[in-house]
Amino acid sequence: MAEKNLESKFERHIKDVTFKILRYSGEGDSTKFEEFKVPVIGGMTVLEGLIYIKENLDSTLSWRASCRMGICGSCGMFINNFPMLACQTQIMDLKSDVIEIKPMPNYPIIKDLVPNLDKLIEKHKSIKPYTLRKEGTPEEIEGEFCQSVEELERYEEFTFCIKCGICLAACPTVATAEEFLGPQALTQAYRYSVDTRDQGYEERKEVVDNPLGVFRCHFAGSCSEACPKGVDPALAIQLLKKTIVKDSVFGKKLENNAKVLPITQENPKKKENIKPAPPKSVE
Amino acid sequence: MIKNLLGIKGWAFAGKFSLQRYAYILQRITGLGIILYLLMHLYVTGFKIKGQEAWNSIMQTVHHPILHFFEFLLFICVIYHALNGFRLILAEFGIGIGKPGRQVYPYTTSVDRQKGFFFFLMFLVLIIVLVGAADFYLLPK
Structure with missing residues (x-):
């Protein structure tokens, strides 16, 4: 059932966008770009694109994310050469068919898109x-x-x-x-x-x-x-x-x-002559 | 782990950042240009010790049209560096960058608040450079 829902969700996609992601295995010095085709639906964020890749195309892709709504500050990435939160960046807003994603610069890379903070x-x-x-x-x-x-x-x-x-x-x-x-x-x-x-x-x-x-x-x-x-x-x-x-x-x-x-015992704003609460209607 | 520091490319390439980032790069480059001129200036004026003949010969070399053009570039460097530096000094005293307050989306930043003043100064640089160009090349000596 879940698979069917996913299929129908992406059936109505607007266009295919290429995600060009900098991959690093975690060992050695070699990095390389890898490309993935991602179907984009309205309102889809870069983070959702990355989730799509991990679920459907390459499960070895690593990144860091948690809240998906710009609160936790985990998903900072270098998207099209500008540092942004992947969860707050909509793919359609980038107005480009190729999205280049690199880990945030000025931090050591642990693996793929995961920086060491x-x-x-x-x-x-x-x-x-x-x-x-x-x-x-x-x-x-x-x-x-x-x-x-x-x-x-x-x-x-x-x-x-x-x-x-x-x-x-x-x-x-x-x-x-x-x-x-x-x-x-x-x-x-x-x-x-x-x-x-x-x-x-x-x-x-x-x-x-x-x-x-x-x-x-x-x-x-x-x-x-x-x-x-x-x-x-x-x-x-x-x-x-x-x-x-x-x-x-x-x-x-x-x-x-x-x-x-000082904390006073009595609340200075307390109003008098407030009617008592009505009796409970249910037990 | 890879270090991934941007290095010189990090400050020399502004990409999608705003004009003030480009101003930062130019401030550094013009600063380097002025220091380079200072060294050359000390070298050339040092010829005075060697007597009149040596001085005359170095002065002839210096009056070459290409070096004259470099002098004009130096003039642009000094004007830009001075006026942009003035903006930075004011900013460091908290002038013209606004006050902190409640942020509501879309956010306005100190960089946006300073843009008007920045454009005004760049306009001033342009006018002074144009006047300087007229003095360097058009007006009779």
Whole structure:
């Protein structure tokens, strides 16, 4: 039954598209392109094309994917020479009969389209991507931190990072300087430093303010263009530069002092004279 | 595992990326051109130590039309590098790239927000280069 459904699904396909995929066995240095013909139906994504190949044409093809909807950040690939998420790219939108798919550049290849993202995670960890407190950890403080909408908007955009690593694949500076921290880590460094609940700017500055850190960025803007979640890393990096220059040159330190609002026993917004719930109609 | 670093090709080839990526490449190339000129300039002016004759002979070589054209290229390099560099300095101080805010699809980025200013500067480069070309080749010396 399932097979019949699949057949009828592809009977009405719009056209055949050639997938030209860079294959690598996982050993040695040799890579080669392999071509597959994939029938395309309306709304079909590149990831669905890859699933079609694995199910019907070549089961040895490897790639990494999980959620199929741009949340997990696993399926970053170099599609027609632009780094994108395979699950968010529709085949018909590419407007070409041949789709060239390579693994994301600037990362070692493990097999076929699977990149090794260890460096990305290492760089991300190095900037301490969590709330650091000098006085009073959240556990010690009785109450909750206050934050205005303006304070939230300072960093909210940068919290949408899904660690797909596309920005590092797009970055022309990472292409020649492998150890450059890269847009992802620098954006997160800014995101945590301007959060009013955080007091770890000094610690992060040590990691970020060096020749392989924030000042290696020359604002090509490719990370922001390629980012599938609209995080705009280029903006965060420029603002981080500004923050560090303000501190180092003009002596204006970044200080975060979020007010702590004590937890009250009574809810101040509680309305009185609310009618009691009606009796249960069923047991 | 294969390293798969793009290397020099990564920064020298912009492909489908926007104009600012091309500006980044040009900024690097013009920078290299200016450094190359500096070395040549030091070499040529060094002839002053060797006396008047050596100086005259090197000046004759330098006034060759091809080298004159290279001088014009250098002029373009300096103008472009200065004005594009001005844009980058402003961006690094957070000027003209907008503020972070809530993102709604289709996303706008700092690169898009800066495009107008970028085009304005490139227009300025074009005008200065045209004026320079007139001075180099058309106006009587």
